[in-house]
Amino acid sequence: MPETTQERFLQELIATLGTDVAQRGAPERYRTDWSGTPPQQPLALVRARSTEEVCALMRLCSRHRIPVVPQGGLTGLAGAAVPGAHTVALSLERMQAIESVDPRTAVMRVQAGATLQAVQQAAQAAGLVFGVDLGARGSCQIGGNIATNAGGNGVLQHGMMREQVLGLEVVLADGSLLPMLRPMLKNNTGYDLKQFFIGAEGTLGIVTRALLRLRPAPQARTTALVAMPGFDAALAVLARMQQRFGNGVAAFELMWDSFVRASVDWQKLAPPFAQAHALLALIDVDGRDEADLRTAVQELLGEAMQAGEVGDAVIAQSVAQARRLWQLREAPAELNKNMHPAINFDVSLPQADIGRFADAVQTAFDARWPGQHSLFFGHVGDGNLHVSTDGATVNGECEAVEAELYRLVAEFGGSISAEHGIGLHKKPFLAASRTPAELAAMRAIKQALDPLQLLNPGKILD
Numbered sequence: 091m092p093e094t095t096q097e098r099f100l101q102e103l104i105a106t107l108g109t110d111v112a113q114r115g116a117p118e119r120y121r122t123d124w125s126g127t128p129p130q131q132p133l134a135l136v137r138a139r140s141t142e143e144v145c146a147l148m149r150l151c152s153r154h155r156i157p158v159v160p161q162g163g164l165t166g167l168a169g170a171a172v173p174g175a176h177t178v179a180l181s182l183e184r185m186q187a188i189e190s191v192d193p194r195t196a197v198m199r200v201q202a203g204a205t206l207q208a209v210q211q212a213a214q215a216a217g218l219v220f221g222v223d224l225g226a227r228g229s230c231q232i233g234g235n236i237a238t239n240a241g242g243n244g245v246l247q248h249g250m251m252r253e254q255v256l257g258l259e260v261v262l263a264d265g266s267l268l269p270m271l272r273p274m275l276k277n278n279t280g281y282d283l284k285q286f287f288i289g290a291e292g293t294l295g296i297v298t299r300a301l302l303r304l305r306p307a308p309q310a311r312t313t314a315l316v317a318m319p320g321f322d323a324a325l326a327v328l329a330r331m332q333q334r335f336g337n338g339v340a341a342f343e344l345m346w347d348s349f350v351r352a353s354v355d356w357q358k359l360a361p362p363f364a365q366a367h368a369l370l371a372l373i374d375v376d377g378r379d380e381a382d383l384r385t386a387v388q389e390l391l392g393e394a395m396q397a398g399e400v401g402d403a404v405i406a407q408s409v410a411q412a413r414r415l416w417q418l419r420e421a422p423a424e425l426n427k428n429m430h431p432a433i434n435f436d437v438s439l440p441q442a443d444i445g446r447f448a449d450a451v452q453t454a455f456d457a458r459w460p461g462q463h464s465l466f467f468g469h470v471g472d473g474n475l476h477v478s479t480d481g482a483t484v485n486g487e488c489e490a491v492e493a494e495l496y497r498l499v500a501e502f503g504g505s506i507s508a509e510h511g512i513g514l515h516k517k518p519f520l521a522a523s524r525t526p527a528e529l530a531a532m533r534a535i536k537q538a539l540d541p542l543q544l545l546n547p548g549k550i551l552d
């Protein structure tokens with residue numbers, strides 16, 4: 091783009107929005123996200139205070155053909171919020187109002203820049219809970235959670251972000267407003283337009299407000315750490331749990347032995363059991379009465395032990411002990427420090443195939459990179475497996491490792507991204523999980539909603 095055109099745009103941008111909202115370039119923290127993508131200095135940064143300012147920005151950018159990259163809390167792991175050199179970075183961080191919470195109907199209205207933690211706290215203050223929780227809760231924003239269709243710890247019980255959204259307000263690429271803030275669960279009036287923007291990673295519209303569905307708070311919770319001899323046994327235990335406790339099963343996090351050993355080692359924890367087991371599951375179950383729930387979980391685990399599905403188990407007797415058990419699962423925070431670099435995967439698979447898939451990955455990696463070091467863990471209750479490989483043990487051949495794992499994902503009919511999105515990082519592999527017909531339909535939707543390719547260009551699709 092000629093410099094004079096850029097300069098004219100920047101002058102008009104600052105004249106329209108003012109120096110409090112728009113500035114040339116951007117401070118370091120707006121140049122990249124958590125994914126480790128090399129930082130990029132954008133043309134300008136806009137820190138909008140209202141939907142009207144977002145509309146004004148998009149009208150201007152549409153006239154000047156300048157692309158815009160929406161930014162939430164910048165905790166994304168796929169490089170999707172990293173600006174390009176000729177783009178405007180649009181931060182939603184100042185639009186963080188919790189506008190209303192109705193405890194009778196369990197509906198909350200928020201601006202897109204509210205952090206997930208602020209939403210959780212506001213729900214809790216109303217005696218309810220918000221269904222999505224994840225490690226980046228203090229920084230990530232509801233707008234970013236919606237744009238990535240975030241998953242996390244509560245998916246088994248409440249579904250992904252998509253299931254928490256009743257309505258949206260969205261600014262389109264031409265600066266027009268699409269208000270869809272109707273608080274009804276049932277609304278079969280043609281296309282459910284809000285769904286297009288959930289998981290679209292800011293490529294179809296900018297989310298400025300949301301109506302969120304809240305859930306009743308559990309009265310009691312029991313946590314257990316359960317050792318199992320193999321993946322089929324783990325599935326059998328999960329099925330038992332769900333038959334007995336239904337939607338009360340809030341978490342079923344599976345950790346392979348390699349992960350458990352790394353976690354114990356890195357965090358200097360005491361080994362959870364006297365002997366090693368192929369798999370450990372961290373299980374949270376919700377119910378009405380603490381003591382009754384603990385007894386029921388104990389009985390069920392006893393039956394599973396008799397059936398050979400469980401080798402050992404411990405049930406937390408207090409909140410503090412439950413926290414200590416969960417600490418074992420906190421190793422991902424240590425990955426980047428202890429793996430050089432960590433090559434991280436977030437895939438999903440048909441639930442019954444996860445064990446075979448993990449074995450196939452281990453075998454394929456061992457064959458090509460003898461002595462390689464990989465860890466397997468995941469929210470297996472919802473089919474989501476995470477794999478982390480130490481780059482040093484595969485001679486830094488990160489791209490070959492990715493290609494090998496995604497080849498196996500395609501072979502097993504899985505998805506290359508369960509919850510982190512595609513962004514920049516997984517774009518080369520999208521065809522492993524989507525057919526040409528699906529990709530063509532996605533391109534048609536993008537073309538219809540953003541014909542000038544102004545919204546987050548180059549992310550998900552070229």
Ligand SMILES: Cc1cc2nc3c(=O)[nH]c(=O)nc-3n(C[C@H](O)[C@H](O)[C@H](O)COP(=O)(O)OP(=O)(O)OC[C@H]3O[C@@H](n4cnc5c(N)ncnc54)[C@H](O)[C@@H]3O)c2cc1C
Nearest residue numbers: 162163164165166170225231233234235237241291292297
């Ligand atoms: C420690 C840690 C733990 C994590 N755990 C999980 C987990 O368990 N599950 C999970 O799913 N993810 C997890 N993540 C990834 C990340 O937190 C989520 O993807 C989160 O939803 C991103 O929100 P954000 O506000 O930081 O978005 P950003 O990173 O700022 O942006 C992500 C995408 O959303 C778009 N976007 C942001 N705001 C808007 C908006 N208002 N309108 C339109 N588009 C927008 C951006 O353009 C970009 O494409 C984790 C990340 C970290 C660092």
